[in-house]
Amino acid sequence: xxxxxxxxxxxxxxxxxxxxxxxxxxxxxxxxxxxxxxxxxxxxxxxxxxxxxxxxxxxxxxxxxxxxxxxxxxxxxxxxxxxxxxxxxxxxxxxxxxxxxxxxxxxxxxxxxxxxxxxxxxxxxxxxxxxxxxxxxxxxxxxxxxxx
Amino acid sequence: xxxxxxxxxxxxxxxxxxxxxxxxxxxxxxxxxxxxxxxxxxxxxxxxxxxxxxxxxxxxxxxxxxxxxxxxxxxxxxxxxxxxxxxxxxxxxxxxxxxxxxxxxxxxxxxxxxxxxxxxxxxxxxxxxxxxxxxxxxxxxxxxxxxxxxxxxxxxxxxxxxxxxxxxxxxxxxxxxxxxxxxxxxxxxxxxxxxxxxxxxxxxxxxxxxxxxxxxxxxxxxxxxxxxxxxxxxxxxxxxxxxxxxxxxxxxx
Numbered sequence: 305x306x307x308x309x310x311x312x313x314x315x316x317x318x319x320x321x322x323x324x325x326x327x328x329x330x331x332x333x334x335x336x337x338x339x340x341x342x343x344x345x346x347x348x349x350x351x352x353x354x355x356x357x358x359x360x361x362x363x364x365x366x367x368x369x370x371x372x373x374x375x376x377x378x379x380x381x382x383x384x385x386x387x388x389x390x391x392x393x394x395x396x397x398x399x400x401x402x403x404x405x406x407x408x409x410x411x412x413x414x415x416x417x418x419x420x421x422x423x424x425x426x427x428x429x430x431x432x433x434x435x436x437x438x439x440x441x442x443x444x445x446x447x448x449x450x451x452x
Numbered sequence: 453x454x455x456x457x458x459x460x461x462x463x464x465x466x467x468x469x470x471x472x473x474x475x476x477x478x479x480x481x482x483x484x485x486x487x488x489x490x491x492x493x494x495x496x497x498x499x500x501x502x503x504x505x506x507x508x509x510x511x512x513x514x515x516x517x518x519x520x521x522x523x524x525x526x527x528x529x530x531x532x533x534x535x536x537x538x539x540x541x542x543x544x545x546x547x548x549x550x551x552x553x554x555x556x557x558x559x560x561x562x563x564x565x566x567x568x569x570x571x572x573x574x575x576x577x578x579x580x581x582x583x584x585x586x587x588x589x590x591x592x593x594x595x596x597x598x599x600x601x602x603x604x605x606x607x608x609x610x611x612x613x614x615x616x617x618x619x620x621x622x623x624x625x626x627x628x629x630x631x632x633x634x635x636x637x638x639x640x641x642x643x644x645x646x647x648x649x650x651x652x653x654x655x656x657x658x659x660x661x662x663x664x665x666x667x668x669x670x671x672x673x674x675x676x677x678x679x680x681x682x683x684x685x686x687x688x689x690x691x692x693x694x695x696x697x698x699x700x701x702x703x704x705x
Contacts, residue, residue, distance in 0.1 A: 315585055322581035322654075328566050328574025329604075329655075332529045348585070382536050384475065385529035388663050395659040397691075398586065398650045404692035405646075408699075426684075430666035438670060 312352060319348035319393045326389050336385060339375045343368050343390030351394060358424045361394055365432025373440045387433060396425040453490070455510045457549045462486050463506045463518040464556050465542075466497065469535045470504055470520075473527035475664060477671035479504065482539045489543040501679050524618060527660055531563050568608060575604025575655055582651040588644060592651070595642035599632045599652040619690045622656050626694025627701070629653055634702035649695060658687035 323344030327337045347368040354360025368390045376383035399422030406415035466483040480497045483506055487495035496507045502524075507517040538559065542552050566574070579600035583592045606614070606625045614621050633648035642648045661684035668677035 318581040318584045322578045322585070325574045325577030325581065327529075328571055329578075330527050330529050331531070331563070331565060333564060336529065336533075381533050382474070382478065384473070384478075384532060384667070387667075388527065388529075388660055391663055392654070392657070392659040393582065393585065395654070395657045395662065397654045397657040400657070400688050400691050401646070401650050401653055401695060404696050407692070408696050426662055430662060430669075433663070434666050434670045 312349065315352060316345040316349050320345040322393060323389050326392055330385065330389060332385055332389070335379065336381070339372075339379070340386050340389035343371050343375070343386050344393050346371055347390055348393055358421070358428045361425050362428040362432040364394055365391060365429045366436035369433040369436030370440050373437050383437070387437075391429060391433060394425075394429055396422045399425060454549060455492075455508060455514075455516055457553065458487065458490055458492075459506055459508060459516050459518050461549060461553045461556055462495075462497075463504065463520050464553070465535060465539060466499065466504050466506065467520045467522060468531065468556065468559055469539075470499065470501075470522045471525045472529070472531035472535060473525065473660070473664070474532050474535070475667045475671060476500070476673045476676045477668075478536075482536070485543050486539055489546050490549075499676075501676055528563070530565075531560065534559060534563065571608060572601060572604045575607070576601040578655055579603075579651040582654045583647055586647050586650055588642075588647040588651065592642050592644060592647050595633060595636045595648045596651040598636065599629050599648060600655060602632050603629050603652060603655055619686055622687050622690040623694035623697070625656055626653060626691045627698035629656070630695040630698030631702045632698075634699055635705075638702075649699075653691055653695065656687070656691055658684040658691075661687060 320341040324337055324341040327340050332340060347364040350367045351360050351364040354363050368387060372383050372386035372390060375386055399418060403415055403418040403422055406418055462483045465486060466479050469479045469482055476499050479499045483497040483504075484495050487497075487506075487508060492508050494509065496505075498505045498507075502522045504520045504522060505517065506519075507515065509515050538555060542555070546552075547555075576597045577600070580593050580597035583596040588596070603625045606628055607621070610624075611621075614624050629652040630649050633642065633652060634645055636642050637645045637648060661680050665677050665680035665684060668674075668680060
């Protein structure tokens with residue numbers, strides 16, 4: 305019970321609150337805050353369950369993509385805001401930082417491998433969310449919001 | 453019908469959409485549908501991240517074109533949702549042009565905004581809750597909160613001193629974050645420089661540019677996707693440069 309709480313529930317709660325913090329800076333109001341926060345927590349949960357690898361980031365981005373598509377259908381709002389905020393905890397800020405540290409220290413091999421890992425994470429996020437929402441749209445075309 | 457008025461109205465709505473950080477395909481499609489709803493057969497709309505061109509030919513064959521230059525802008529989801537809603541309403545109801553123009557013009561002022569204090573709180577809270585995600589304890593959380601507040605202050609109130617150049621702004625904010633976290637950890641408040649710095653840098657990370665680039669690729673706007681990807685890479689290098697400068701500066705003391 306304790307491991308579940310400290311390994312999964314607490315990080316997800318933190319991801320939720322961090323995303324809600326970000327909604328303040330992107331001027332999101334009302335239920336949008338909650339949706340973006342839940343999306344962030346869901347993404348982080350999948351990332352943890354997947355073992356914090358690049359593939360886990362891909363799965364997490366896919367989960368966020370599907371979640372945001374469903375929510376935008378429910379609320380009839382553009383999907384942009386929810387994906388934007390929910391993906392933020394997964395963006396490899398640590399990778400950029402460590403690559404810089406290795407680069408400044410002159411450790412070329414470590415610098416290159418960290419840099420490539422960072423690019424891999426970014427690409428996994430982009431492809432994951434893109435693929436998920438494209439597949440979702442292909443499967444449920446009738447759920448498309450009414451014509452603008 | 454007064455096609456010049458119609459063109460102005462559609463261009464203004466597209467401009468507001470672009471300014472709120474909408475994707476290119478959404479801007480183009482909204483303006484096209486709006487012109488279509490007012491009875492134009494082949495309206496042409498072209499948008500790239502900082503330019504919007506709307507061109508129509510009146511039934512008499514007279515061409516009319518309007519171009520809008522979109523300045524550097526942030527992301528405003530509330531404005532985006534309202535523009536989207538207004539565009540749908542105008543397409544269905546097609547009210548008289550003056551009324552529609554008034555509705556579009558009233559948009560930016562009617563948007564509810566968070567107060568500066570609340571936004572600062574957001575800038576502080578996000579890094580504070582990122583610290584535990586990267587393995588930090590309570591003391592790192594407190595450190596990240598203060599560093600986040602400092603970065604938020606730089607972003608919100610430092611515009612006059614730093615200027616509008618996004619590369620330079622990101623580098624300065626990143627330097628402030630790295631310097632402050634090094635100082636706070638040296639002073640004994642935090643435990644790990646790496647964790648505090650990374651948590652704070654998450655506020656500056658180019659997540660928005662990356663997500664937008666991905667959505668442009670999905671929609672088939674290769675040119676905009678390339679420009680946004682370049683933006684993401686530039687911001688990432690600015691973060692790395694700034695953090696390196698900040699740590700070097702902190703190491704001097």
